Amino acid sequence: MQIISGTETRKKLLEKYKEIISKNNLKISLVIIQVGDNEASNTYIRNKLKYTKEVGIKSKLMKLDESITEEELINIIKKLNRSKTTGVILQSPLPSHIDFTKCARLIKDSKDVDGFSTNNLFGIRDNNEQIIPCTVKGILKLFEEYNIDLVGKNIVVIGRSNIVGRPLADALINRNATVTLCHSKTKNLEEYTKNADIVISAVGRPNLINKDMVKKDFIGIDVGINIVDGKLVGDFNKDVEEKASYLTPVPGGVGPMTVAMIIDNLIILKEKEGR
Numbered sequence: 458m459q460i461i462s463g464t465e466t467r468k469k470l471l472e473k474y475k476e477i478i479s480k481n482n483l484k485i486s487l488v489i490i491q492v493g494d495n496e497a498s499n500t501y502i503r504n505k506l507k508y509t510k511e512v513g514i515k516s517k518l519m520k521l522d523e524s525i526t527e528e529e530l531i532n533i534i535k536k537l538n539r540s541k542t543t544g545v546i547l548q549s550p551l552p553s554h555i556d557f558t559k560c561a562r563l564i565k566d567s568k569d570v571d572g573f574s575t576n577n578l579f580g581i582r583d584n585n586e587q588i589i590p591c592t593v594k595g596i597l598k599l600f601e602e603y604n605i606d607l608v609g610k611n612i613v614v615i616g617r618s619n620i621v622g623r624p625l626a627d628a629l630i631n632r633n634a635t636v637t638l639c640h641s642k643t644k645n646l647e648e649y650t651k652n653a654d655i656v657i658s659a660v661g662r663p664n665l666i667n668k669d670m671v672k673k674d675f676i677g678i679d680v681g682i683n684i685v686d687g688k689l690v691g692d693f694n695k696d697v698e699e700k701a702s703y704l705t706p707v708p709g710g711v712g713p714m715t716v717a718m719i720i721d722n723l724i725i726l727k728e729k730e731g732r
Contacts, residue, residue: 458698459603461678461705463595463713466602467508470717475512477724485727487516487570487719488537491548492530492555493523498548505546508716514723527555534563543730544570544723558619567729570722578619581627588722593625595714596657596678597632598721603703605655605676608633613649615639615666615692616659621680625657646670658692667694674702680711 478485487509489502502518509516521530530551537545545568551557561573569577572590580587589597600607612629616622617640626638637649641660647670650656658666659680671677681692691707698704705711 458701459703461599461603461703461710463599463705463711464709466599467713467717469602470598471508471512471720474717474720474724478513483513483724483727485514485544485723486542487514487544487546487723488519488540488542489516489546489548490519490521490530490533490537492521492525492551494520495550498550502548504716505719509720509723512720514720523552525555527560530555530560531563534560538563538565538568542568543727544568546570546719567726570719570726572624572722573620578624581624581631584631586628586631588725589628589718590620590624591715591718591722592621592659592680592711593628594718594721595711596625596680597628598714598718599678599705599711605703607655610634610654611637611652612655612657613637613639613653614657614659615643615646615650616680618659621659625659660692662692663690664694665692666697668696668699671697671700673700675700676703677701677705678711679705679707681707682712 489505491498491502506516545564547561549557562575564574566574566576569588572588577588612634614622614626614636617638626636629636639646639649650670651672655676656666656671657678661681661683663683663685677693677697679691679693683690689708
């Protein structure tokens with residue numbers, strides 16, 4: 458079994474991005490909007506600020522009090538849409554009185570680093586990809602890095618969120634894979650996973666997939682994030698290693714790629730400014 462290392466791939470990509478930004482003298486800027494003080498969000502934001510600055514991107518955090526109204530947040534987003542900043546990220550989760558999807562989709566396409574705008578999401582569905590959501594793009598980059606051919610592959614994606622599952626299924630279809638999208642209401646999940654060449658789980662349920670649910674030499678992409686006994690684990694049971702030909706670890710697999718793809722998307726957005 459070969460481990461698919463997002464950590465090692467990110468390291469290589471960051472060196473590449475740093476060179477591109479320096480060589481082309483790209484003046485890239487990023488604003489991250491955070492509402493409240495969610496601890497998990499704080500960790501993600503620290504990584505985003507760290508790695509973007511490492512490659513030469515001017516990034517800053519706009520931290521807002523959790524009592525802010527949805528209307529006030531929308532006005533801030535509209536102001537940033539008119540600014541010269543290259544990209545804007547709205548960090549989730551938001552307080553319960555604010556609709557994340559509504560607000561995130563107000564970020565205009567030309568500044569939509571996360572790829573959550575309606576046009577960017579439907580662009581994938583129409584096989585007209587512009588900005589792809591970062592986790593989805595990170596998975597695709599890992600397939601490229603490890604020379605995993607997707608053409609004709611039977612792929613099961615578990616999880617139907619608009620952030621990962623649905624756009625990932627569309628992107629895989631664009632690459633000529635045969636995709637089955639499963640979710641929490643799917644009955645007899647193992648009937649689908651047993652025949653899959655590639656299983657991608659983005660559910661957030663530990664031990665969801667075990668060795669009896671997969672075939673020999675399958676490829677496993679674990680997007681799940683779970684805390685069990687104080688440790689970070691994914692959706693795959695450890696016993697799947699007996700059957701996997703390739704497998705992403707948790708941590709160190711898909712997670713590191715998400716931050717790298719923020720930089721990838723920012724470079725694309727910056728290049729589009731000059732067109």
